[in-house]
Structure formats: C-alpha cells, structure tokens
Amino acid sequence: MTTQFSAVDIDLTLNRYPAKQASNLQAWDAADEHLLKHLVEHKLADVRTAIINDSFGALSTALLKYQPSRAITIETDAKTSQLGTLHNFECNGINATGVQWCNSRELLPASTQLVLMKLPKNLNYFAHQLDRLSQTLPQGTQVLIGAKAKSINKSLLAVIAKHLGQASASLAWKKTRVISCISDGVKRPLPSESRWTVPEYQLTLSNLSNVFAANKLDIGARIMLENMPAGDFKSVIDLGCGNGVLGLRAKQRYPDAQIHFVDDSEMAIASAQQNWQLNGHKIDDACDDSVSFNWDDCLTHLDAKIIPDLVLCNPPFHQGEAITDHIAWQMFLDAYHRLDNGGILHVVGNRHLAYHVKLKRIFHNCTTVAANGKFVILQAQKRANTAPMTDNTVPSH
Incomplete structure (x- = not known):
C-alpha cells in the first residue's frame, strides 16, 4: 500500500x-x-x-x-x-x-x-x-x-x-x-426518505439517501430472507445492516432474541432504528438491552457484553469507488471472535466472490445453504478449541 x-x-x-x-x-x-x-x-x-x-x-x-x-x-x-x-x-x-x-x-x-x-x-x-x-x-x-x-x-x-x-x-x-x-442562497426542501413494503413478510421499510437499495428489496437480501437459519437464537447481530431488514426478519423468527444492528453508515443506522419502530417495536430506554443500533467499523467497538449465537451478514465488496474484499474479511474475522461457541455466521454473497474460501480459513468449516444463478448463502459455525487460520490481519485474497 x-x-x-x-x-x-x-x-x-x-x-x-x-x-x-x-x-x-x-x-x-x-x-x-x-x-x-x-x-x-x-x-x-x-x-x-x-x-x-x-x-x-x-x-x-x-x-x-x-x-x-x-x-x-x-x-x-x-x-x-x-x-x-x-x-x-x-x-x-x-x-x-x-x-x-x-x-x-x-x-x-x-x-x-x-x-x-x-x-x-x-x-x-x-x-x-x-x-x-x-x-x-x-x-x-x-x-x-x-x-x-x-x-x-x-x-x-x-x-x-x-x-x-x-x-x-x-x-x-x-x-x-x-x-x-x-451558492444561490435559495433554501431547497430536504428530500423525504423512500418507503415501501415487503408484503410477504409484513414489513414496511424506509431508506435515507445513502442506504443501499434505496427503494426496493435487493435480491441478495431476498434470498437471505427466504433462507433464515432454524434455531432458538438468543442474541443476533445484523452486521452491515443497511435498512435493517434482516434484523427485523430475525425478530419475527426469533422473538425472544436480542437484535443488534451494526453498519459503517450513520444513515443506515438511522434507517434501521426508524424501521424498527415503524414495524411496531419499541425502544424503551438506554437500559433496554433487547435491541441496539451501532454506528461502527464492523464490530470494533461493540459492547463486550454482546456475545451472539447468530450473525447475519450481507457484506459489501466495495469501499467508496474501490472494489475490495477486505471488508468481508474483517466482518468474518470479527464475527468469529464475537460468536459464542457453537454460534453461526450466516452469509449471503455473489457466487464469484468465493466467500467459502475465506470462511474455511477462519472457521475451518463452511456449508452451502442455498444458491441461485447469482447468489449463494453460506454458513460457518464457531467450534470450541479452534483458531482461525487467518487472524489479526485482513488479507486481500
């Protein structure tokens, strides 16, 4: 570099x-x-x-x-x-x-x-x-x-x-x-966030202007929603949450789980928080640990008390104009270190990105859950007494 x-x-x-x-x-x-x-x-x-x-x-x-x-x-x-x-x-x-x-x-x-x-x-x-x-x-x-x-x-x-x-x-x-x-000194009205529904999951979503998939459900999220993991999960992180659709679906599937939304975009976190309330959930007070909204670099500063048994992740493969896979590497590594033993990382990505290679290097295991012509859903489980083959670094390939 x-x-x-x-x-x-x-x-x-x-x-x-x-x-x-x-x-x-x-x-x-x-x-x-x-x-x-x-x-x-x-x-x-x-x-x-x-x-x-x-x-x-x-x-x-x-x-x-x-x-x-x-x-x-x-x-x-x-x-x-x-x-x-x-x-x-x-x-x-x-x-x-x-x-x-x-x-x-x-x-x-x-x-x-x-x-x-x-x-x-x-x-x-x-x-x-x-x-x-x-x-x-x-x-x-x-x-x-x-x-x-x-x-x-x-x-x-x-x-x-x-x-x-x-x-x-x-x-x-x-x-x-x-x-x-x-500047001509004329004040323009600020745009309203876009809003639409996902009727098959009884969800209403809104997006601010810098949130991915501004006015529709993106196809990667759709296949993820169709293939949520089975289990009695208690602590779920929606990593790279965007508008929060995966975390909202997780709350439907695992009603007793704590849901933690994390994204690098402040607008994404604001949208996720708005959508949480828009879909009938409350944010009671600062002491409420049933939900959290975290503007963060992956899981760098997430409260140490949060130990998930499920991480849902739809990683970006660009940073600004640059095409890069280091964000996915960091997400996978952070998820590995945060997950409880036996916990699952559930990932969706374009097939050509070969995320299975990265997941096997970190978790020593990877299972294909579903696939179509463009996307694949992969699952890796954190097992006791194992250490990632790649640690404390973010390789390019």
Missing part, C-alpha cells in the same frame, strides 16, 4: 482504514490533489471550511498541515472515514482539538464560508447533500467539488444548479476536474 503523499509542497503519511488491510489501494486520489492545488493556486482565504466526503482524511490532514489555524468542519456518513481521518491526524502530528464533526443528516455550522467536497458514488445522496448545503450556505458561498473527469458532464452540472447554484468545471488535470459552484 502506498502511504507517502506529496502535493503542493505538503508531505504526509496517509493510511486507509483499517491500516492493517493488505491491498494496493491508497488513502487518496488525484481529485484530492487537484482540490489542494486549486486551493493553493487561487490563494483562497483562511476561512471556516467544511470538508465533505473525505474518505480517509487526506484533504483534512493536508489542509491542517498547510494552514494549522484554519477552522474546519468534517462531514461524513462513514465511521471508517472518521476513524481513518483521526488516525491520519495522529500519524502526521495534526492537532484536531478544534475540528468539528457532523454526520450526513446534520446541517453544517452557519458560519461556514467555504466547502471542499468529493463527488460521492451515489448521486441521489449527492443531491441530498446539496439540498442540505442550500439550507445553510448564504448566497455567494463557494463550493469546490473534486471528481474524476469522466464523471463530470452537463447532466451533473445541471443537478448542482438545481440543488445549490450554478456550476462550472475546470480544465482536466491528472484525469480529474474541480467543479466550482456558487
């Missing part, structure tokens, strides 16, 4: 998160460099700056290295982004005590005078972010958006104009462009 960053006379050591992943991916891209280059060349004033969609803190770290006095607010939906940014601050001696944090459902401080932003993969989420910016930014505020040149077209510029203000793109540099937008 390349970790040495150098741009506009700023030299840093930057890691992806978690740093232990074995991959050739780096923690920044040319769009980060282009935004910094634009900032320096145009001598933009040292004003309160919001940084949005900064995957692992490359922009935030570089900006504070270049101008330590700059007041910044960092907005992110991903816990791994927050943790990665904090790690890179520490590695580069950045004093982060003055940094403000907000999630992607909160409005930026009214004092924001400049916005630096990376274009996210999900354009519905991008439009939602622009609408939220319109709620806060006064007329004339500059918003700079870094992206691959191939992602920028008239349609994208029209979306920005519709949701925030007129925009134009710079010349290409290292196959990237910087979009300059000036």
